[in-house]
Ligand SMILES: NC(=O)C1=CN([C@@H]2O[C@H](COP(=O)(O)OP(=O)(O)OC[C@H]3O[C@@H](n4cnc5c(N)ncnc54)[C@H](O)[C@@H]3O)[C@@H](O)[C@H]2O)C=CC1
């Protein structure tokens with residue numbers, strides 16, 4: 001039974017779903033990285049929010065880990081390249097908390113406009129300072145969105161309801177989408193110059209880090225109010241403090257900080273500064289949503305191989321997964337076969353699907369070919385890290401579909417291009433389930449690729465089958481199956497035979513010494 005660790009506070013629905021779906025679950029929150037490292041080796045899955053930092057060191061210790069599930073959106077607390085290299089799938093729940101976070105941004109916008117926290121504190125201190133707190137209206141003001149994705153577009157919708165004019169800077173926002181969500185797409189400098197309120201809704205990337213730098217803050221309209229419910233690091237906090245002190249920025253509300261938990265900050269205590277402790281996603285509705293989604297996605301993956309919302313692997317629905325399973329087994333065997341039979345640098349791997357295979361999601365099939373092929377070089381390769389490794393090694397990957405049937409109702413062909421040229425192997429499924437090799441470097445064969453095998457290329461001549469049988473028999477090696485194929489009578493022939501145990505190098509040498517033998521290679525599937 002797969003085992004999952006929930007390491008951040010999560011709605012109890014998550015544990016309930018894991019159990020219902022046949023996944024064992026432990027909830028252990030608040031661990032230090034060292035404590036987490038000591039226990040993570042026992043788990044197949046890790047369910048987190050933003051507190052747990054999934055570093056390379058944690059991943060190195062997580063010997064059984066297959067999936068990290070983020071109950072939320074941002075995955076900047078997960079080292080995704082390290083997870084990919086370790087073959088661990090990383091998933092998030094991209095929509096479950098977006099309404100809630102957008103509402104928090106709107107709440108902070110109102111709080112800034114009317115200085116609600118300071119007015120509340122003053123009133124409860126018995127001061128009744130009615131003349132001290134003069135607010136501003138939101139109606140007819142310009143709201144500048146930096147980032148107009150899921151959350152940004154919900155904020156835009158709510159702000160339009162408040163009769164604000166919404167402008168957005170987002171280089172990836174298409175003009176059609178801008179019209180659809182009713183925002184005016186502008187450049188950053190225009191946004192800075194025009195906005196009365198600015199709200200940030202981008203991930204933290206090299207391009208967005210310090211997007212509100214001292215220089216950009218200086219370009220904002222005097223009296224601007226700024227809200228950040230996205231990620232700490234998007235605003236230069238020292239520059240923001242200076243701009244608040246000088247009065248250029250009339251107010252700022254931060255839910256997120258460069259250092260979290262933010263127990264101290266030069267911004268604390270600054271007039272017109274509001275903060276919340278990363279509460280953007282903290283409503284009971286959003287927490288139930290993300291807990292259910294993350295547990296369902298992780299259980300699907302661990303129990304049936306379905307992949308949803310993964311950041312480092314193509315999606316594969318829980319319905320598709322069983323249908324694709326035999327194809328992936330075939331693809332992996334074909335990849336492994338060409339990998340074992342090819343030496344030298346690989347320039348290109350092409351995967352051609354024909355007939356029924358061409359109607360399926362090709363990404364997992366290509367991933368399985370690459371995994372089979374690269375596993376020959378390293379046994380830590382899997383579907384997740386194979387495409388990254390192939391890229392790292394400069395291997396071009398091609399995917400070709402042909403939905404017309406050829407000789408077979410379904411066929412996968414894997415071709416490998418090296419300096420020596422391009423060679424291919426092809427396989428089909430018998431009874432929609434049994435992987436079978438049907439072509440090997442242009443020669444028709446029919447073989448099951450399983451266990452220990454021996455590949456022999458020889459000149460087609462009488463007596464060869466007897467001689468190879470005797471040689472193996474004398475060495476005490478039992479032959480399970482024997483498959484033959486040849487280009488033409490008297491030409492080149494291949495023998496693929498399965499044996500009950502690994503063929504030793506000495507025996508390989510003996511077979512190679514038989515008359516007419518050109519190539520001998522032991523194989524393992
Ligand atoms: N405070 C909290 O508790 C929460 C914070 N978040 C954070 O909110 C942020 C936004 O989330 P979503 O809207 O769901 O993400 P999203 O991926 O749907 O949208 C992000 C938008 O930022 C845009 N973008 C990317 N690079 C940009 C750049 N250089 N300049 C301007 N725009 C750029 C993208 O094109 C995209 O439209 C994420 O960082 C997420 O982690 C999300 C949920 C809760």
Ligand SMILES: O=C(O)C(=O)COP(=O)(O)O
Pocket residue numbers: 049050051071072073074075097278279280281282
């Ligand atoms: O979903 C996100 O990106 C968030 O920032 C929410 O963080 P949390 O799960 O509340 O720690």
